[in-house]
Amino acid sequence: MNAVTAENLTILYDGKPALEGVTFSLEEGETLLLLGPNGAGKTTLLRTIACFHREYTGDLYVFGRKPCRARELIGYVPQSHSLNERVPLTALEVVAMGGIYRRGFAHFKIPRETLLKAEEVLGFVGLGSVKDRLFRELSGGQKQRVLLARALMGDPKLLLLDEPLSALDPSARAEVAAVLNKIKRERGITMVITTHDINPLLEVGDRVMLINKRLIAFGRPEEVLQDSIIKSVYGPLARVVPVGGKLFCITGDVHIHKRGGGEL
Numbered sequence: 001m002n003a004v005t006a007e008n009l010t011i012l013y014d015g016k017p018a019l020e021g022v023t024f025s026l027e028e029g030e031t032l033l034l035l036g037p038n039g040a041g042k043t044t045l046l047r048t049i050a051c052f053h054r055e056y057t058g059d060l061y062v063f064g065r066k067p068c069r070a071r072e073l074i075g076y077v078p079q080s081h082s083l084n085e086r087v088p089l090t091a092l093e094v095v096a097m098g099g100i101y102r103r104g105f106a107h108f109k110i111p112r113e114t115l116l117k118a119e120e121v122l123g124f125v126g127l128g129s130v131k132d133r134l135f136r137e138l139s140g141g142q143k144q145r146v147l148l149a150r151a152l153m154g155d156p157k158l159l160l161l162d163e164p165l166s167a168l169d170p171s172a173r174a175e176v177a178a179v180l181n182k183i184k185r186e187r188g189i190t191m192v193i194t195t196h197d198i199n200p201l202l203e204v205g206d207r208v209m210l211i212n213k214r215l216i217a218f219g220r221p222e223e224v225l226q227d228s229i230i231k232s233v234y235g236p237l238a239r240v241v242p243v244g245g246k247l248f249c250i251t252g253d254v255h256i257h258k259r260g261g262g263e264l
């Protein structure tokens with residue numbers, strides 16, 4: 001079954017198109033890496049799939065349903081979390097919140113079964129040993145893994161991740177990429193991941209989509225990551241270099257971190 005299908009999808013803000021005429025489909029279990037420069041429309045596409053943004057023309061389906069009818073199937077990890085770090089929540093409590101909000105309202109007392117599930121999911125992302133540490137005291141990579149665990153609490157069939165590696169150092173990037181690989185291998189969850197730097201994620205990506213206000217290319221990584229295609233968006237200095245049997249994509253692109261994005 002197709003997890004996501006878009007047919008001639010144009011997404012607008014106040015009647016003006018931000019992303020035009022996108023057609024693609026993603027099968028269940030596949031991971032899509034969504035690549036493009038600042039302002040290309042990556043977050044816009046992700047938020048539309050998640051039903052946070054509804055102004056579009058054309059067709060968009062998530063597991064055969066309109067996005068707003070598929071919300072319970074979707075987990076969303078925004079580019080910048082909206083947790084107030086002055087509130088002293090532990091890693092476990094942050095993860096458990098993913099189970100509570102799914103029920104439609106926040107309880108003060110977290111049910112025991114939710115806490116048990118949160119412990120299991122924290123262990124899955126390799127953070128069982130820091131469950132009682134304060135979220136705000138964790139490293140950037142650990143925080144990102146906690147947020148992934150929180151999104152897994154709702155047992156999503158589709159996980160949407162907005163720049164999960166941004167603002168992380170190379171070793172933390174590798175940690176988070178390894179967890180994304182594990183989610184794909186062991187849980188078979190379909191993922192759409194936006195990124196400026198595709199290299200740490202190439203192992204997890206089955207499909208790559210390059211956008212720049214419109215669809216530039218969509219296909220298997222080796223089909224999209226070609227010099228001519230990359231240069232058409234990032235300029236003549238961009239290139240794709242094979243290193244040790246793997247592709248390495250040099251775009252010279254710099255990510256500008258931004259806040260917001262909404263949450264499920």
Ligand SMILES: Nc1ncnc2c1ncn2[C@@H]1O[C@H](COP(=O)(O)OP(=O)(O)OP(=O)(O)O)[C@@H](O)[C@H]1O
Nearest residue numbers: 013018036037038039040041042043044045256258
């Ligand atoms: N809420 C909004 N209202 C109006 N225009 C918006 C809104 N959000 C985004 N846009 C515009 O839509 C276009 C695409 O923005 P989007 O944030 O989706 O790009 P992006 O590829 O995610 O960029 P970045 O890499 O910087 O995160 C931009 O021109 C942006 O200014």
